[in-house]
Amino acid sequence: MNMLNKMALSAVSGVLLGCSQPAQAQSDDSVVVLQYHHVSSSTPAVTSIDPETFREHLQYLKDNNFNVIDITTARDAIEKNGELPEKAVVITFDDGYQNVYENAVDALEEFEMPYTVFVNPELMRKHSGHYMGWEELKDIQQNGATIANHGQTHAHLIRQQPGESDEEWRQRMHDDIVTAQKAIDENLGQQQKYFAYPYGEYNNELRALLKEWGFHAFAQHSGPWSRWSEDTVITRFPASGIYANLKTLKTKLNSKAMPVVDYQPEEPLVAHSNAQPTISVTLQEGETLNDMRTDALRCFAGGSVLEPKWESETRFSIMLKNDINIGRSRVNCTAPSASGTGYYWYSVALIRPNESGSWPD
Ligand SMILES: [Zn+2]
Known part of the structure; x- marks a missing residue:
């Protein structure tokens, strides 16, 4: 079924049910x-x-x-x-x-x-x-x-x-x-x-x-x-x-997938000296974002829990508290869904090389 049919169908079922609640998020x-x-x-x-x-x-x-x-x-x-x-x-x-x-x-x-x-x-x-x-x-x-x-x-x-x-x-x-x-x-x-x-x-x-x-x-x-x-x-x-x-x-x-349309750093490999890269994420407006409890969005890096700084309704950044380890690491961000059906999830991959530009397997 294409998107238009889907939208038409959900509009129809909304009418049939006589409901005025927002349509179910299409985040599945x-x-x-x-x-x-x-x-x-x-x-x-x-x-x-x-x-x-x-x-x-x-x-x-x-x-x-x-x-x-x-x-x-x-x-x-x-x-x-x-x-x-x-x-x-x-x-x-x-x-x-x-x-x-x-x-x-x-x-x-x-x-x-x-x-x-x-x-x-x-x-x-x-x-x-x-x-x-x-x-x-x-x-x-x-x-x-x-x-x-x-x-x-x-x-x-x-x-x-x-x-x-x-x-x-x-x-x-x-x-x-x-x-x-x-x-x-x-x-x-x-x-x-x-x-x-x-x-x-x-x-x-x-x-x-x-x-x-x-x-x-x-x-x-x-x-x-x-x-x-x-x-x-x-x-x-x-x-x-x-x-x-x-x-x-x-x-x-x-x-569920966060509706991410842009993010930084774009490439995992950062400079050795960039031990605390700032992460910024831009989300797409719409039903999915409306279902995300953005107030409860948190990110996880190493052992620390990080609160986002919201620069607008669709854009947040994360300042790390600790240096990231040499090698591969990830910063994971999650936000509960307002409909109570799970967490929106997004992850940023990072690679921090040692001083000679390499990193362990
Ligand atoms: Zn492999």
Whole structure:
């Protein structure tokens, strides 16, 4: 149903019900994308979920009427203003570990939930056994999985190498990303183009290349995927490590997209000296913003809770209280919905390098 029909229909039902309350906010038009890595109890805790807990997630999604849909259905509905099911969820796995094949695939098939696996073809070749191979990927693809691109080598793509020209860097990006897609397409048939940034790291130059090559690209900071998302910075909720906890995951599964139309800093990478970057966010006027309890909007950075400074009714800024850590971090902002149906969620990704311009994995 297109937007006009939707509006017409809600106007009609308002008339039929004889109600004068404001129409229900259309903020359900978003998708919570979950991001997993390992499904195992013997891999690094920070990127792992044990198989039992993973099954609990699926059971929770089923019992609470979440609709797990495939990535292309989600993309098409968001971009073409199509209809998304209520409580839409997309499940993704980064890196394509063999333990996903061993410990997650059967449960996903049993629950009939589609999912996407982002793979690194060169790493698959070098470390067979650790990662799923093409045979395993073919097998899961036939059972409803989408296989997508995580680059050949899982590199810190935005780090230019010493002495590397811009043109050489672009060529290296092409070799890492387009060549990986070629390997995927050759082995599995031509696929839709989805890319997950290794480590969630991107900048404007890399985004522009991905756009030029026709990719949608997924990051690692959080928030629902919605019509306000940029198609080369699609956010996901990590669901491994400490984030595997169902109690906190519930809030995220029920979250709604903030109607963000502009934000600063635009790129995650800040200067080393910029230890407390000011964050500013501009929201779009309308029904969704009207449903946001902006008075109760709070942001979270490291351990601190930050109150926004409202510069206008649609624009707020956040001053950090502490220096951000070296490496990747996020500032998450949430605001309860006035209709009491969950939290609006928005996250800003930051990368602060050390003095020599690098940062840890
Ligand atoms: Zn990865």
